[in-house]
Amino acid sequence: MLFNSISLKDREVFEKYVKDMENSSYNFTNMFMWAGNDNVTYAVTNDCLVLRYKFGKNPASVSYPVGQGDKQKAIFEIYKYFESSNMQMKFKAMTPDMVAELEGMFPGKFDFKFDRDNSDYVYLVQELIELKGKKFHSKKNHLNQFVSNYNYSYEHYTKELADECKRAFSSWMNEKSDPDELTLARAATFKLIDNFDQLPVKGCVVRVDGKIAACSIGEQITPDMVLIHVEFANPEYKGIFNFINQQFLKNEWSQFKYVNREEDMGLPGLRRAKESYRPVRLVEKYDAILKPGVKL
Template structure:
């Protein structure tokens, strides 16, 4: 069975299938899969009324949720299972939602082991809460933003970015990475993330129909940037958020301004997973998530 590698030319073919589903997990977005294709060797196959997505992790082939309407999801799952069987591979599914887990338990009793992947749970927030930061629970965030506004009043500019800004964005990432080198929580995926960001910048003309990139300049120098897009009509997913960590309040300020300026009507915000990194988990929890998008790894028993 022939699977095509996901590249920028795949967007035209795959986007209708992403638009077809209402999944809330960050994996089910063309930008996410394209950004990380070099890590997971992600590929796809277009079937009858569905698309199948596959990849590799630690040497094993896996599939994530097929892109299909609810009435076709069981047929698509059967197709995926048949693929593994034809290839003489153990069935291995990642990023499986609670809803599909229940379908598998019903249609394939005692066939699979289900592993709850807390490190991969996406954090979902109330968008209005992040836009207003109202209430006692957000007092610390408001204090940080107020400190930023006091220190940099009249000196900062928020705006959308385009190709002319991307070189400066990469320079900021180099600065950020050098600061992180002394941090015990340094993520081994920094280089992979940088490669993914470069791919997005290079292909911006094609992805800009969905993706928005914004930045904050202080005294004319870019000090923070972020990128996100609608994951479904009522939820925005934030792919990247980078800022100078030495500027108090800059992170919460760009977080807030991006939503206020570009996504003022959405109800929910997906800020992706924490990967089990303690500092990242603490930061994501500090914004008081409304709920999680739970994900399961499914392996043949």
């Protein structure tokens, strides 16, 4: 089974197999961003798409096969790949439907575990635009403080802003981020920015006193859902995250029902921030690990 590096030319391959999926772990733009150093690669087998994830020293894992092909045959090919590599067979980013399908084909052979850290947060677009009621009171206050205290402007993102956005990202992130995490995040964000015009995305920037103070980029992934790929801002401006969150949805995505703001990666601060916006549900993701000593 041959896994290939992900490049822009592979977008058509993903679009053939991945259609109207809420799960951000199968989205082409997302995988393209994070595919540096072959952290994410892909293969097509039995007319199914399979992704391979390998970050740092973590063991390799794969996605559940998607597409109209023979998934059972594809899974046997995946099994042979893991066996030949002397690795434990592990699927990641599985939806509940995928879990049920795999268990139906191979009953009792896999252990399943809910992956809370990598499940996507889903919100109602109109709730995040309007920020009505007691549950959003503090968010609305922070937004109003930003509007009252700063000389700001909102702009649609264009490729001419790439260098300015990259400089801003680096200056805001350098001091407080874990070096390894920052290296990955910078590479992924810069890759998205550099290839903006060749991806199905839209973006915005917010300026304060003429200087870029925040940036957000996202795309439509289903008929009623958008996915936010990146959102970064200068934390010195109080309320700026509340402002760009609301304004990006209001100006670019107000016709959609849901917004997927991806996972929290198990980071306590990020989890608190995402939960504070009151998600309506999670796109649940599961791991499946072939039980020790079990053969397919």
